[in-house]
Amino acid sequence: MADTLNLDISDLTPEEVGRVLALVRSMRDESVPHAESTDDSSWAEAASTGWTLDLVLVLREMLRRRGNDVQLEAFNQAIRNGGEISREDIFRIGNYEPKRQLKNWTKPLRTITSELVERGSLPEDAEFPMEADYTEGSGYRQAHLFRVAPEIVKIVKEAMCDDCWKLVDTGTKGRNVPPHARLERVGNFRQFGGSGMVADEQDYHCTACGKDWMHETGNSGMGWVETSH
Numbered sequence: 001m002a003d004t005l006n007l008d009i010s011d012l013t014p015e016e017v018g019r020v021l022a023l024v025r026s027m028r029d030e031s032v033p034h035a036e037s038t039d040d041s042s043w044a045e046a047a048s049t050g051w052t053l054d055l056v057l058v059l060r061e062m063l064r065r066r067g068n069d070v071q072l073e074a075f076n077q078a079i080r081n082g083g084e085i086s087r088e089d090i091f092r093i094g095n096y097e098p099k100r101q102l103k104n105w106t107k108p109l110r111t112i113t114s115e116l117v118e119r120g121s122l123p124e125d126a127e128f129p130m131e132a133d134y135t136e137g138s139g140y141r142q143a144h145l146f147r148v149a150p151e152i153v154k155i156v157k158e159a160m161c162d163d164c165w166k167l168v169d170t171g172t173k174g175r176n177v178p179p180h181a182r183l184e185r186v187g188n189f190r191q192f193g194g195s196g197m198v199a200d201e202q203d204y205h206c207t208a209c210g211k212d213w214m215h216e217t218g219n220s221g222m223g224w225v226e227t228s229h
Protein backbone atom coordinates (compact mmCIF):
# COMPACT_ATOMS: atom_id res chain seq x y z
CA MET A 1 0.00 0.00 0.00
CA ALA A 2 1.27 3.47 -0.82
CA ASP A 3 2.17 5.55 2.20
CA THR A 4 1.67 8.94 0.60
CA LEU A 5 -1.34 10.46 -1.07
CA ASN A 6 -1.49 13.46 -3.36
CA LEU A 7 -4.71 15.43 -3.32
CA ASP A 8 -5.75 18.28 -5.54
CA ILE A 9 -7.16 20.73 -2.99
CA SER A 10 -7.30 23.76 -5.27
CA ASP A 11 -11.13 23.74 -5.20
CA LEU A 12 -11.41 23.44 -1.43
CA THR A 13 -11.82 26.25 1.05
CA PRO A 14 -9.36 26.43 3.98
CA GLU A 15 -12.16 25.14 6.24
CA GLU A 16 -12.70 22.10 4.00
CA VAL A 17 -8.98 21.36 3.97
CA GLY A 18 -9.04 21.56 7.76
CA ARG A 19 -11.85 19.01 7.84
CA VAL A 20 -9.96 16.62 5.56
CA LEU A 21 -6.86 16.88 7.77
CA ALA A 22 -8.93 16.38 10.94
CA LEU A 23 -10.52 13.28 9.44
CA VAL A 24 -7.13 11.80 8.51
CA ARG A 25 -5.86 12.57 12.02
CA SER A 26 -8.83 10.88 13.66
CA MET A 27 -8.44 7.79 11.46
CA ARG A 28 -4.78 7.61 12.39
CA ASP A 29 -5.64 7.87 16.12
CA GLU A 30 -8.20 5.10 15.78
CA SER A 31 -5.77 2.79 14.02
CA VAL A 32 -3.37 2.82 16.99
CA PRO A 33 -3.83 -0.67 18.45
CA HIS A 34 -5.20 -0.74 21.98
CA ALA A 35 -3.86 -3.67 23.95
CA GLU A 36 -6.80 -3.65 26.34
CA SER A 37 -9.81 -2.75 24.24
CA THR A 38 -11.85 -5.61 25.62
CA ASP A 39 -15.14 -4.00 26.52
CA ASP A 40 -17.33 -6.90 27.63
CA SER A 41 -20.05 -4.51 28.93
CA SER A 42 -19.72 -6.03 32.42
CA TRP A 43 -19.98 -2.44 33.74
CA ALA A 44 -23.71 -2.59 32.94
CA GLU A 45 -24.20 -4.71 36.09
CA ALA A 46 -22.26 -2.37 38.38
CA ALA A 47 -23.86 -1.39 41.68
CA SER A 48 -23.65 2.23 42.79
CA THR A 49 -21.42 3.19 45.70
CA GLY A 50 -22.37 6.87 45.44
CA TRP A 51 -20.98 8.28 42.21
CA THR A 52 -23.27 10.42 40.05
CA LEU A 53 -22.81 12.08 36.67
CA ASP A 54 -22.46 15.46 38.42
CA LEU A 55 -19.66 14.12 40.61
CA VAL A 56 -17.87 12.68 37.58
CA LEU A 57 -18.11 16.14 36.05
CA VAL A 58 -16.67 17.70 39.22
CA LEU A 59 -13.85 15.12 39.24
CA ARG A 60 -12.96 15.90 35.63
CA GLU A 61 -13.10 19.64 36.28
CA MET A 62 -10.80 19.33 39.31
CA LEU A 63 -8.29 17.20 37.41
CA ARG A 64 -8.27 19.76 34.63
CA ARG A 65 -7.89 22.73 36.96
CA ARG A 66 -5.01 21.07 38.82
CA GLY A 67 -3.15 20.32 35.62
CA ASN A 68 -3.56 16.52 35.84
CA ASP A 69 -4.18 16.32 32.11
CA VAL A 70 -2.67 12.87 31.64
CA GLN A 71 -4.82 11.36 34.40
CA LEU A 72 -7.87 13.08 32.91
CA GLU A 73 -7.21 11.84 29.37
CA ALA A 74 -6.43 8.31 30.63
CA PHE A 75 -9.64 8.31 32.71
CA ASN A 76 -11.71 9.41 29.69
CA GLN A 77 -10.04 6.91 27.36
CA ALA A 78 -10.46 4.07 29.85
CA ILE A 79 -14.19 4.78 29.96
CA ARG A 80 -14.33 4.68 26.16
CA ASN A 81 -12.60 1.26 26.30
CA GLY A 82 -15.19 -0.03 28.76
CA GLY A 83 -13.13 0.75 31.86
CA GLU A 84 -9.52 -0.29 31.27
CA ILE A 85 -6.45 1.42 29.93
CA SER A 86 -3.04 -0.16 29.50
CA ARG A 87 0.24 1.07 30.90
CA GLU A 88 1.47 1.54 27.30
CA ASP A 89 -1.45 3.81 26.47
CA ILE A 90 -0.75 5.95 29.53
CA PHE A 91 2.90 6.30 28.55
CA ARG A 92 1.77 7.34 25.09
CA ILE A 93 -0.72 9.91 26.41
CA GLY A 94 1.79 11.38 28.86
CA ASN A 95 4.77 11.11 26.53
CA TYR A 96 6.56 9.58 29.51
CA GLU A 97 10.16 8.40 29.50
CA PRO A 98 10.34 4.58 29.37
CA LYS A 99 12.10 4.51 32.76
CA ARG A 100 9.37 6.41 34.54
CA GLN A 101 7.42 4.62 37.28
CA LEU A 102 3.70 5.00 37.71
CA LYS A 103 3.98 4.82 41.48
CA ASN A 104 1.29 6.99 43.10
CA TRP A 105 0.11 7.93 39.65
CA THR A 106 -3.56 7.78 40.69
CA LYS A 107 -2.91 10.01 43.71
CA PRO A 108 -4.65 13.09 42.20
CA LEU A 109 -7.82 11.01 41.79
CA ARG A 110 -7.57 9.66 45.33
CA THR A 111 -7.06 13.17 46.72
CA ILE A 112 -10.12 14.51 44.91
CA THR A 113 -12.18 11.53 46.11
CA SER A 114 -11.19 12.25 49.74
CA GLU A 115 -12.14 15.88 49.28
CA LEU A 116 -15.55 14.88 47.92
CA VAL A 117 -16.03 12.58 50.91
CA GLU A 118 -15.00 15.36 53.30
CA ARG A 119 -17.51 17.80 51.90
CA GLY A 120 -20.23 15.17 52.14
CA SER A 121 -20.75 14.70 48.40
CA LEU A 122 -19.58 11.07 48.39
CA PRO A 123 -20.06 8.32 50.99
CA GLU A 124 -16.89 7.23 52.77
CA ASP A 125 -16.96 3.77 51.24
CA ALA A 126 -17.42 5.00 47.67
CA GLU A 127 -15.22 3.20 45.18
CA PHE A 128 -12.02 4.91 43.99
CA PRO A 129 -12.55 6.28 40.49
CA MET A 130 -9.43 4.68 38.99
CA GLU A 131 -7.17 1.97 40.38
CA ALA A 132 -4.00 0.23 39.25
CA ASP A 133 -4.02 -3.47 38.50
CA TYR A 134 -0.75 -5.24 39.23
CA THR A 135 0.87 -8.15 37.50
CA GLU A 136 0.88 -11.42 39.43
CA GLY A 137 3.88 -12.27 41.55
CA SER A 138 5.78 -11.05 44.55
CA GLY A 139 8.25 -8.26 45.20
CA TYR A 140 8.16 -5.10 43.14
CA ARG A 141 5.39 -5.33 40.61
CA GLN A 142 4.38 -2.70 38.14
CA ALA A 143 0.84 -1.76 37.28
CA HIS A 144 0.08 -3.20 33.87
CA LEU A 145 -3.29 -1.56 33.54
CA PHE A 146 -5.59 0.90 35.21
CA ARG A 147 -9.26 0.39 35.72
CA VAL A 148 -12.05 2.93 36.16
CA ALA A 149 -14.76 1.99 38.67
CA PRO A 150 -17.46 0.10 36.70
CA GLU A 151 -20.23 2.25 38.16
CA ILE A 152 -18.58 5.36 36.68
CA VAL A 153 -18.28 3.66 33.27
CA LYS A 154 -21.96 2.81 33.53
CA ILE A 155 -23.01 6.36 34.49
CA VAL A 156 -21.07 7.90 31.61
CA LYS A 157 -22.07 5.30 28.99
CA GLU A 158 -25.72 5.72 29.93
CA ALA A 159 -25.47 9.51 29.84
CA MET A 160 -23.85 9.96 26.46
CA CYS A 161 -22.79 8.10 23.36
CA ASP A 162 -19.15 7.18 22.72
CA ASP A 163 -18.85 9.78 19.97
CA CYS A 164 -19.92 12.56 22.36
CA TRP A 165 -17.61 11.21 25.07
CA LYS A 166 -14.72 11.63 22.62
CA LEU A 167 -15.40 15.37 22.55
CA VAL A 168 -15.25 15.96 26.31
CA ASP A 169 -12.10 17.56 27.67
CA THR A 170 -10.60 18.13 24.23
CA GLY A 171 -9.97 21.70 25.44
CA THR A 172 -8.89 24.28 22.91
CA LYS A 173 -7.66 21.47 20.62
CA GLY A 174 -11.37 20.79 20.18
CA ARG A 175 -11.60 23.88 17.98
CA ASN A 176 -10.24 21.70 15.19
CA VAL A 177 -12.21 18.56 16.04
CA PRO A 178 -15.16 18.35 13.63
CA PRO A 179 -18.68 17.45 14.81
CA HIS A 180 -19.36 13.70 14.74
CA ALA A 181 -21.93 12.20 12.38
CA ARG A 182 -24.83 12.19 14.86
CA LEU A 183 -24.54 15.87 15.79
CA GLU A 184 -27.18 18.09 14.25
CA ARG A 185 -26.84 21.84 14.02
CA VAL A 186 -29.21 23.84 16.21
CA GLY A 187 -29.82 27.48 15.33
CA ASN A 188 -27.43 29.59 13.37
CA PHE A 189 -23.70 29.89 13.18
CA ARG A 190 -22.68 32.97 15.19
CA GLN A 191 -19.65 35.01 14.30
CA PHE A 192 -17.82 36.85 17.05
CA GLY A 193 -14.73 38.86 17.39
CA GLY A 194 -12.51 41.07 15.39
CA SER A 195 -9.10 42.67 15.81
CA GLY A 196 -7.50 39.23 15.54
CA MET A 197 -9.62 37.51 18.22
CA VAL A 198 -12.25 35.20 16.79
CA ALA A 199 -14.61 32.90 18.65
CA ASP A 200 -17.31 31.63 16.33
CA GLU A 201 -20.11 29.53 17.78
CA GLN A 202 -22.47 26.83 16.60
CA ASP A 203 -24.87 24.84 18.79
CA TYR A 204 -25.40 21.12 18.23
CA HIS A 205 -27.73 18.41 19.46
CA CYS A 206 -26.78 14.73 19.45
CA THR A 207 -29.45 12.56 17.87
CA ALA A 208 -27.86 9.44 19.38
CA CYS A 209 -27.81 10.41 23.07
CA GLY A 210 -29.60 13.76 23.34
CA LYS A 211 -26.58 15.70 24.52
CA ASP A 212 -26.27 19.40 23.67
CA TRP A 213 -23.03 21.05 22.69
CA MET A 214 -21.67 24.40 21.66
CA HIS A 215 -18.67 24.38 19.35
CA GLU A 216 -16.49 27.46 19.58
CA THR A 217 -13.91 27.82 16.87
CA GLY A 218 -11.54 30.58 15.87
CA ASN A 219 -8.29 31.44 17.64
CA SER A 220 -9.96 32.32 20.95
CA GLY A 221 -12.80 29.79 20.90
CA MET A 222 -13.09 27.30 23.76
CA GLY A 223 -13.61 24.24 21.54
CA TRP A 224 -16.37 21.79 22.53
CA VAL A 225 -18.45 23.04 25.46
CA GLU A 226 -21.07 20.80 27.10
CA THR A 227 -24.30 22.75 27.42
CA SER A 228 -26.31 19.85 28.90
CA HIS A 229 -25.46 16.71 30.79
Ligand SMILES: [Zn+2]
Nearest residue numbers: 161164206209
Ligand atom coordinates in the same frame (compact mmCIF):
# COMPACT_ATOMS: atom_id res chain seq x y z
ZN1 LIG B 1 -24.09 11.73 21.67
